[in-house]
Amino acid sequence: MTDLHHLGPAEPDRLHYILDSLVAFVALLTPEGRLKDVSRNALEAGGVQFADVENRLFWECTWYTHDSVAAARMKDAVERAARGETSRYDEVVRTIGDGRLDIDVQIAPVRDTSGAVIEIVASATDISARVAGQRQTQALMADMSHRIKNILSTVRALARMTRRTARSESAFDDFIGRVDALTALHDALNRTREADEFFVELAESVLAPYLADRRSRFSIRGPHRTLQRDQAKLLGLCINELATNAAKYGALSTPDGRVDVELRAEGGTATFAWRETGVPGTTEPTHKGFGTLFVSETLGSIFDAAASRQYGADGLTVTVTGTDARLFATASPGAAA
Template sequence: MPHRPIRFLIVDDIEQNIMALEALLRRDGLVVDSARSASDALELMLQHDYALAFLDVQMPGTDGYELAELMRSTERTRGVPIIFVTAAEMDEARRFRGYEAGAVDYIFKPIDPVVLKSKAEVFFRIGRQAKELERQRDEMQDIARHRDRAMAQLKAHADNSPLAFVTLDRDLCIRSWSKGAERMFGRRAGDLLGMAATTAGWLDEAGADLLTGWLDCRQDGAPRFSAEISLDHADIGPIACEVYGSVLSEGPGRQSLSLQVLDITERKQAEEIRSLLIGELNHRIKNTLANVQAIARQSLRQSDSLTDFEASFGGRLQALARAHSILSDATWASAPLDQLIDDQISSGTLDGDRLLRDGPAVELSPDTMLRLALTLHELGTNAAKYGALSVPQGRINLSWRLEGPELVLTWRETGGPAVTPPARSGFGTTLIGAAGGGDAGDAHADWQPGGVVWTLRLTEGVTRLAHSPCPAEGPAAPAPGRPATLDGCRVLLVEDEPLVALDLRFELEDAGAIVTGVARSVAEALEAGRAGPIDLALLDGNLKGEPVDEVAALFDSLSVPFCFVSGYGREHLPQGFDHAPLIEKPFRPDTLRSILTGLLARPLAPAAE
């Protein structure tokens, strides 16, 4: 039964006729309304939709013909079928007038119930079908509205999404291109729709082969794929993208490929930066451990007892640790010299009441900060043991000045006991000299009777004037032969960490090797390598932030066997030199000697042309 009932309308001025018709028409699903006049009938027809109207021809006032003409003149009632009910004999003229007024049929009184019911049944079914069609129409309209709303939401999501939505046909022609795709690739949809993705330059041949493989894949349902490929941006060229694809069937032999594309350029860059930072962190940690190793070994070498070793090593290690804390607070960028001095005072190494400092505000790079921390610790410790801080009236004057790109620092002791130059230079003196990077002349001590005066020249952590090594006539010829063991072997050290270089030098000389020099920059390494002669070289993986590819290539051209000594892993070292062994910092002396002896045992290769 339809949701809404079918309605018939009876218009007759006689109540008995209305009741008779209602009795004959009564059935389930039918509502019969009645009116005694044309005006009442028109009012009802404005309120309800009628599947059929029975109009009495003879009515006072407005008769049935006139009411039918009024119904035909109004849009709402024009389509209501009309059956005239009359008791009069019908001539052709009156019958024609009825049909002209819109009648579909006549029923004559007295009414034959069978004829009435059969005619009413036809219009009842027509009315029910019309109601059903209206219901279906309303449902279809609702479905269409929901569809349009869903499509609008989907389009809004696609247009505002950080993803690009692209549809390709079987021939990889572009069928849809979202606003997100326009933003991601700098290409307008109007310029691409209907064009092959490869012809448009958006997709390269490798990407086209991959997507064609997705379309050719035989799987049930809607196969889904994902891959990382390069897609072209109109302004910046190929960009790294993560592509998710779904193959959709559109009938026999017809397929389309729906793509969701994510720009992963920033993620790739972040991964590269993370890898670089991890490598740098690994390098810093291993360099720190190598420094600690060097401090431990050298402190042990020059300590008279374990008690002396514990005091000297513990103090130096604490100075290094506090400097690390200062740099961590500064995110390992740079830190003020004044903060380092304050730290030495707070730790008790220096007496703030007996220290006079004077100099401009300067910041030091991490490497220089770490070296100077050890230097100030040694100076303060020596002053407390033997110098100005060993007596109440002693004073320290710490001053510094800038001379171009260099920082000159003066440590002057006054009021202390008379001093004399030490009989031998210990490891503490070496640490003081390491403040400026370990080069000769960077640290000078003036042993005046009233107190020692140290002058330190710091060249690290500042911008240097670019200089090029003096040109050579060409690579020096390699030595005609080389020793088979480290005893008497001429070794070049290329290392920018003074303490690590010192430790390596001790180990090599203990093994009988001759260290021909220590190069602390790429320029120095190239100059020393060309000057020769060299039997063996140890090469740091990075020199003050500079790559060492050129130095490694020079050693190969001279047929000088070399190994890397680095805190970096193999992936962060110069590429193409896998034949060079890697000694990781901190190193073990037995490992160092074993690897170097193995290098010397290799056949002598001819120099590169």
């Protein structure tokens, strides 16, 4: 067999130049699967010379030495082509520097005038971009599925707790209000992409209905760290419940009331605090409603610690201190805003 790689364009055998002019990787095989010729781009991709693969069984060449399963698949496709069958499938082959390349392979027989298989053409196209896109889509779909399940679980928990705690005449309106709050949180998290003041932005989004005409009555502080998205939604729902209660019975129901909302984090420990002032005569209610139960249970879950609820002479204070392992998406330190 003659190496055609250095023949000039005036030589009579034009087949090799056709192979080299194609975008696809192409190899010409004997019916037994031995390599007769191959396109230059295939040799360059494999980091080999023609002499390295000439007359070798195709599935034993460099492109298939990384994976016995891939080699067996090629051997089977070649044997089928020798019987007159065409095969097509996706494969991962070995490239120069022990790299990997995703390809779309086609193995087809070449027949003479009598119908006998005299050669086999193996061709392949680079599908790396397509495969990368598919993998990204799969990852996005998996992430979306996870988020949808978490949202539905939260909605289900809201429904169960509302049914258990609300008066029958207000249960539906209470539930819809909480779903609306969850929707607002979801929108806020989708809009927020920066780590700086992420907690502050989240809290301001939840408290927007109260900040419009009472901004001076709020103090909101938090670290410059990105919250884990699912935990951020739950923390936002806690803030919503606390604000709703404050508007009905606490600091936002009186002209002199103030609310301080703070998240601190240091050394693997995080503290969330909601403090109301300017509400004289605050007393602990005899009935624990949805908000009280939800905030206590949810903060306990986020921080892996029991939340404290104190009814002081000047207003309500809710605090919890625990691990920040579930709270933040990154471990980068932040400073208070």
